[in-house]
Amino acid sequence: MHFVFMGVAGSGKTTVAELVAERLGLPFAEADAFHSEANIAKMAAGVPLTDDDRWPWLRELAAWISSHDALGESTVMACSALKREYRDVLREGAPGVCFLHMQGPSEVILSRLAARAGHFMPPALLESQLATLQRLGPDEPGREFDLRSDVEDLTAQALEYVGARVRAADA
Template sequence: MDLTHIVVMGVAGCGKSTVATALAERLGWPFCEGDDLHSEANRAKMRAGTPLDDDDRAPWLAALRDWMSEQAVAGRSSVLTCSALKQGYRDVLREAQGEVYFVHLAPPTDLNAERIAAREDHYMPATLLDSQLEALEELAPEEAGMVVRTGAGPEEVVELVLAHLAQRT
């Protein structure tokens, strides 16, 4: 497989961080928690229950794209998390050097809500789930990626993703 960046995407509570961390460990690739690259202003806005707009997200998406390109320049594939809710956001991420492949985690909505409610010390409140679901644009046929529509545990999801990736090579 050439240099590939796997972007684990989806709405809050879908399991992005857990699955992406496990994928990175299994593949031996660097991992970036996309939320860590949000500005403090973005975090404060989300903590207050205010959805981010495209202007808020633009520098964040550019930082994620640049992180992937830095990995590619160093000869590394990578795994990162990003909600990547809109095709336009994914277009920015695809500007990174190397192939960008999206893994859209789409478990049942009630499971997302339960997971968010169970979180402690996270700035993304459950009240923003509806706005994320409204903003979500499914992967288009021409976008490299896969959708995982299951509430299965992280290890099972990782196995599904790895099997799918193996079929691509």
């Protein structure tokens, strides 16, 4: 099983995903670490990425999932995965990719972004991410989580969701 914590910048996906991966002892990937220098420079300059910018990045993330799947390892990833077609590319990495969507009011996310230091993603790009975001379809495996919950509560909910699926896959 492979679990992608998705959502816009500032949604808490990385924080919760890292905690879940650590507590379950699963390999973890932060999708931002896979961006090219050109993509990072573009976002840092306040320019939204295009689909053409994203395709090679998404294919690299799918390859990471695939390599762990070949080893029989479940994984956890933090990735925006804003559009269904982006999620479709990630699903090409292996069967059993589930999405945990950290979603909530834009005002809460904006306040988090404003308080965040040292990240290349400026708060000004939130609007473009929200405009791009497509919520999970009813046929997409996954679940939405309300990001207004505190980190420990979100982590507990995600651990229950992920843990149950990992145990079922191992059975």
